[in-house]
Amino acid sequence: MPVGTKGTVKGLTPKELRAAGVQVVLGNTYHLYLRPGPDLIREAGGLHAFTGWDGPMLTDSGGYQVFSLARTRRISEEGVEFASVYDGSLHTFTPELTTKVQEDLGADIAMVLDECPPANAGREYHADSLRRTARWAERSKEAHGRPDQALFGIVQGGLYPDLREESLRRTVEIGFPGYAVGGLSVGEPRSEMLETLSITAPKLPSDKPRYFMGIGDPVGILEVIALGVDMFDCVLPTRLARHGTALTAGGRINLKNAGYRRDLGPLDPECSCEVCKGYSRAYLSHLVRENELLGHRLLTLHNVCFTVELCRRARAEIVAGGYDEWARAWTARYERSG
Amino acid sequence: MPVGTKGTVKGLTPKELRAAGVQVVLGNTYHLYLRPGPDLIREAGGLHAFTGWDGPMLTDSGGYQVFSLARTRRISEEGVEFASVYDGSLHTFTPELTTKVQEDLGADIAMVLDECPPANAGREYHADSLRRTARWAERSKEAHGRPDQALFGIVQGGLYPDLREESLRRTVEIGFPGYAVGGLSVGEPRSEMLETLSITAPKLPSDKPRYFMGIGDPVGILEVIALGVDMFDCVLPTRLARHGTALTAGGRINLKNAGYRRDLGPLDPECSCEVCKGYSRAYLSHLVRENELLGHRLLTLHNVCFTVELCRRARAEIVAGGYDEWARAWTARYERSG
Numbered sequence: 001m002p003v004g005t006k007g008t009v010k011g012l013t014p015k016e017l018r019a020a021g022v023q024v025v026l027g028n029t030y031h032l033y034l035r036p037g038p039d040l041i042r043e044a045g046g047l048h049a050f051t052g053w054d055g056p057m058l059t060d061s062g063g064y065q066v067f068s069l070a071r072t073r074r075i076s077e078e079g080v081e082f083a084s085v086y087d088g089s090l091h092t093f094t095p096e097l098t099t100k101v102q103e104d105l106g107a108d109i110a111m112v113l114d115e116c117p118p119a120n121a122g123r124e125y126h127a128d129s130l131r132r133t134a135r136w137a138e139r140s141k142e143a144h145g146r147p148d149q150a151l152f153g154i155v156q157g158g159l160y161p162d163l164r165e166e167s168l169r170r171t172v173e174i175g176f177p178g179y180a181v182g183g184l185s186v187g188e189p190r191s192e193m194l195e196t197l198s199i200t201a202p203k204l205p206s207d208k209p210r211y212f213m214g215i216g217d218p219v220g221i222l223e224v225i226a227l228g229v230d231m232f233d234c235v236l237p238t239r240l241a242r243h244g245t246a247l248t249a250g251g252r253i254n255l256k257n258a259g260y261r262r263d264l265g266p267l268d269p270e271c272s273c274e275v276c277k278g279y280s281r282a283y284l285s286h287l288v289r290e291n292e293l294l295g296h297r298l299l300t301l302h303n304v305c306f307t308v309e310l311c312r313r314a315r316a317e318i319v320a321g322g323y324d325e326w327a328r329a330w331t332a333r334y335e336r337s338g
Numbered sequence: 339m340p341v342g343t344k345g346t347v348k349g350l351t352p353k354e355l356r357a358a359g360v361q362v363v364l365g366n367t368y369h370l371y372l373r374p375g376p377d378l379i380r381e382a383g384g385l386h387a388f389t390g391w392d393g394p395m396l397t398d399s400g401g402y403q404v405f406s407l408a409r410t411r412r413i414s415e416e417g418v419e420f421a422s423v424y425d426g427s428l429h430t431f432t433p434e435l436t437t438k439v440q441e442d443l444g445a446d447i448a449m450v451l452d453e454c455p456p457a458n459a460g461r462e463y464h465a466d467s468l469r470r471t472a473r474w475a476e477r478s479k480e481a482h483g484r485p486d487q488a489l490f491g492i493v494q495g496g497l498y499p500d501l502r503e504e505s506l507r508r509t510v511e512i513g514f515p516g517y518a519v520g521g522l523s524v525g526e527p528r529s530e531m532l533e534t535l536s537i538t539a540p541k542l543p544s545d546k547p548r549y550f551m552g553i554g555d556p557v558g559i560l561e562v563i564a565l566g567v568d569m570f571d572c573v574l575p576t577r578l579a580r581h582g583t584a585l586t587a588g589g590r591i592n593l594k595n596a597g598y599r600r601d602l603g604p605l606d607p608e609c610s611c612e613v614c615k616g617y618s619r620a621y622l623s624h625l626v627r628e629n630e631l632l633g634h635r636l637l638t639l640h641n642v643c644f645t646v647e648l649c650r651r652a653r654a655e656i657v658a659g660g661y662d663e664w665a666r667a668w669t670a671r672y673e674r675s676g
Contacts, residue, residue: 007624011631013616036599036624044602044620052616261374264382278351278390282382286345286374293349293634 001026001058001233002304006035007051010238011297012304014053020273020305021312024056024109026233029101030065034084034091038104046106058109058233061098061140064116064182064213075115077132095139103146111180112140114154119188126158127166134170141174152178152211155200159192164200172205179204180211181229185220194223201228218247218310218334222327225314237307241299244288247306249330251337253281255299260285273305339364339396339571340642344373345389348576349635350642352391358611358643359650362394362447364571367439368403372422372429376442384444396447396571399436399478402454402520402551413453415470433477441484449518450478452492457526464496465504472508479512490516490549493538497530502538510543517542518549519567523558532561539566556585556648556672560665563652575645579637582626585644587668589675591619593637598623611643 001024002009002017009017009025017025027047032038044050047057066073066082073082079094095113102110114133117125133156144151153176157163171179181200184193197212201224204210209230215221216234224232237247244256248268253260263281275284275298287295317323339362340347340355347355347363355363365385370376382388385395404411404420411420417432433451440448452471455463471494482489491514495501509517519538522531535550539562542548547569550562554572562570575585582593586606591598601619613622613636625633655661 006628006630007621008630008632011635013632013636035628036620040600040620043600044618050618050621052621262378262381280382280388282374282378283345283388283390290344290373292344292346293631294346294351296631297349297635298351 001231002238002307003028003233003235004051004053005235006031007041007047009300009304010242011293011300014051014055016301017053017304018055020301021308022055022304023308024058024231025053027057027059027105027107028065029059029062029098029105030069032059032105033062033098033101034086038101042104042106046104048106056109057107059102059105059107059111060213061102061111061113062093063098063111063113066093067116075132077135079113079136080115095136096143099140099143099151103144103149106146107149109150109152109178110144110146111152112137112154112176114156114182116156116183116186117158119159119183119186119192121158123158123160123163126156126160126163130156130163130167131170134167134174137171137176138174141176150177152176152180152209154180154182154213155204156183158183159188159196161196161199164196165203168200168203176208178209178211178231180213182213184212185214185234190220190223194227197224197227197229204228216307218307219331221307221310222314222331225311225318226324226327237303238300241303242296244295244299246284246299247303249333251334255281255285255288255295267302268306271302271306271309273302273309275299275302275305339569340576340645341366341571341573342389342391343573344369345379345385347638347642348580349631349638352389352393354639355391355642356393358639359646360393360642361646362396362569363391365389365395365397365443365445366403367397367400367436367443368407370397370443371400371439372424376439380442380444384442386444394447395445397440397443397445397449398551399440399449399451400431401436401449401451404431405454413470415473417451417474418453433474434481437478437481437489441482441487444484445487447488447490447516448482448484449490450475450492450514452494452520454494454521454524455496457497457521457524457530459496461496461498461501464494464498464501468494468501468505469508472505472512475509475514476512479514488515490514490518490547492518492520492551493542494521496521497526497534499534499537502534503541506538506541514546516547516549516569518551520551522550523552523572528558528561532565535562535565535567542566554645556645557669559645559648560652560669563649563656564662564665575641576638579641580634582633582637584622584637585641587672589672593619593623593626593633605640606644609640609644609647611640611647613637613640613643 003026005028069085070082081092098113153171157167211231212224212229216236260281266276317326341364407423408420419430436451491509495505549569550567554574598619604614655664
C-alpha cells in the first residue's frame with residue numbers, strides 16, 4: 001500500500017495509481033485530522049471523493065505520528081495529548097475520537113488507536129502499554145459504528161515473545177475483521193524484527209488479513225510475505241524516489257551518482273512501466289540533479305510500479321508453489337548488485 | 339509555447355503536453371548548455387529524444403539569460419562573457435557558439451544570439467546594441483548549417499520607433515525564415531510595450547512567423563495576437579501554478595486564499611481539462627497549502643491547458659472574423675473578476 005500521507009501519494013494521480021495496479025492507498029489520520037480537517041473531508045464525501053482515488057483505502061489511527069512526531073505528549077488511560085507538528089496547538093486523541101475521525105475520512109479500513117513504543121522501551125513499559133492498547137482497542141471497537149468500514153486491531157508487545165502473545169490474545173479476543181502487527185520495523189535489527197514476526201504472524205487468525213505496519217523495501221516485503229503477511233505499507237518507495245533513488249531488479253540505484261549521467265539505457269531494463277519505457281537514466285539523472293518536479297514524479301511512479309509488480313509476482317509464485325526458492329534468488333540478485 | 343527551461347515543462351510529461359494540444363515547447367540554451375551540456379544531448383539524439391517530446395521545439399540563444407541572470411558580464415564585438423549561475427565558472431557565448439550549441443540541441447527552431455538591453459538603457463546604448471545584434475545575427479546565420487532547423491532573427495531597439503525600424507530593416511535584410519520581437523515585456527509599462535509592438539509587427543514580412551518573446555498572461559496574449567503576432571512564450575502560466583495561482587475564464591485565482599478552502603466546485607467551471615473535471619478547488623487548495631508535488635503538477639497542467647485553449651479559441655475567432663470583439667469581451671470579463 002503506497003502511502004498518501006496528506007491525501008496524495010506524493011506527485012501521482014489516482015489514475016496513475018490505478019494503472020500501476022495499486023490495490024490499497026493509505027492515508028494518515030494524524031495529518032488529515034490537522035489539515036484540512038475531517039469536517040471538510042466528510043463534507044466533500046470522504047477521502048475517496050476528496051482525492052479522486054476510488055479504490056480501497058486504509059487510514060491509520062494517527063497514533064504512530066503522535067508518538068514519532070511529537071516532541072512531547074502525555075499518555076493517560078483516556079488517550080494521548082500532543083502538540084501539532086504544524087502549529088504547536090494541543091490536541092487529544094482518544095480511541096473514540098480517532099475512530100470518529102476515521103469514520104469521517106471514510107476509508108474502507110480503519111485502525112484502532114494504539115501506542116507504538118520504541119523497541120527498547122523496556123519490558124515493564126511494553127507490558128503496561130500493550131494492556132492499555134488492548135483497552136483502547138475495545139473502546140475503538142465500541143465507538144465504531146460504520147458498517148461499510150472495517151476496523152482492524154493491532155498487536156503490540158515489543159520484542160518480548162510472551163508480551164506479543166498476550167497482546168495477540170487480548171486483541172483477538174476483542175475480535176476484528178483484520179489484524180495488524182505494530183511496533184516493529186521501528187529501528188530494531190532486522191533479524192529481531194523477523195524473529196518476533198515469525199512467532200506472532202502464525203498465531204493470527206488465518207482467515208483474516210494480516211497487516212504488517214511499516215515495511216516497504218523489496219527484500220523486507222518478501223521476508224514478511226514468507227511469514228504469512230498479506231498487507232504492508234511504507235513511505236520508503238516514494239520517499240527514496242524523492243531523494244533520487246530508484247528500485248530495480250538489480251538493486252537500488254541513486255541517479256545522482258556520476259555513472260548515470262551519460263547512461264542512455266532505461267532505468268530498469270526488466271521493468272515495463274512508462275518511466276522505464278519512455279526515459280533514459282541520463283535524462284532522469286539530469287532531472288534529479290536539477291531537482292525538477294518531473295524527476296520526483298517519474299521516479300515515484302517507477303518505484304510504486306516496481307513494488308506493485310514485485311507483489312504481483314510474489315502472489316503468483318505462492319500460487320505456483322515456488323515462493324521460497326524464487327524469493328531467495330530474487331533477493332540474492334537484488335542484494336548482490338544493490 | 340510553454341517553457342521547458344531545463345528540458346522539462348516543470349512537472350509535466352510530454353504525453354500530457356500533447357494531450358493539452360501544445361504545439362511548440364521551448365528550451366533554454368543557457369541552462370541546457372551548462373547542464374547537462376550539449377554534448378550529452380547530442381549523444382542522446384537531441385532534445386526531442388532526450389526529453390521524449392516529439393513535437394516541434396524551439397530553443398532560445400541563451401542571450402536573454404546571460405543578461406538577466408549574470409551579475410556581471412562583459413560584452414565585446416566577439417560575444418559575451420559571463421559567469422555561470424550554477425557555479426560561477428566563466429563562459430563566452432559567441433554567435434557561432436550558440437548556433438553550434440543549438441544545432442547540438444537539435445530543436446526545430448533556433449534563435450540568433452542577441453543582446454536584450456533593459457528598456458531604460460538609453461538611446462545611445464540601444465543604437466549601438468542593435469547594430470551589434472545585427473552583426474551577431476549575420477554571424478549566426480553564417481555559422482548555421484543544419485538544414486532541418488530554422489534559425490530566426492530578432493528585432494531589438496528598445497522603445498525608440500526609429501531604432502526599432504533600423505533593427506527590423508537590418509534583420510530582414512539578412513533574411514530569416516521567421517522573426518522575433520525581443521527587448522519588450524522586460525519591465526516597461528504595458529502601453530509602451532504595445533505601442534512599440536504596434537509599429538514593429540506590421541512591418542515584419544507577413545509571410546513569415548512573428549514571434550513575440552516573453553509574454554504569457556492571457557490578456558497580453560490576446561493583445562499581441564491583435565497586433566499580428568503568431569508565436570509567444572513565457573514561464574508565467576507554469577510559474578504562477580507553482581505559486582498556487584490558477585488562470586480561469588473568471589480571472590486569476592490564488593488557491594491559498596481562505597475562500598477556496600471549502601470550495602467543492604471545479605477550478606474553472608468552463609474548462610474541460612482533467613484537473614477541472616477530476617478535482618475540487620478545496621482539494622487543490624489543500625495540496626497547494628501543503629506544498630504537495632501533486633498540487634504544483636495539477637495547477638501547471640491546468641494553466642497550460644487553459645492557455646492553449648485560449649489560443650485555439652483566438653485562432654477560431656480570427657478565422658470567423660470576430661476576433662476584436664471577442665477578445666474585448668473576454669478580457670473585460672477576465673479583468674473584472676480577477
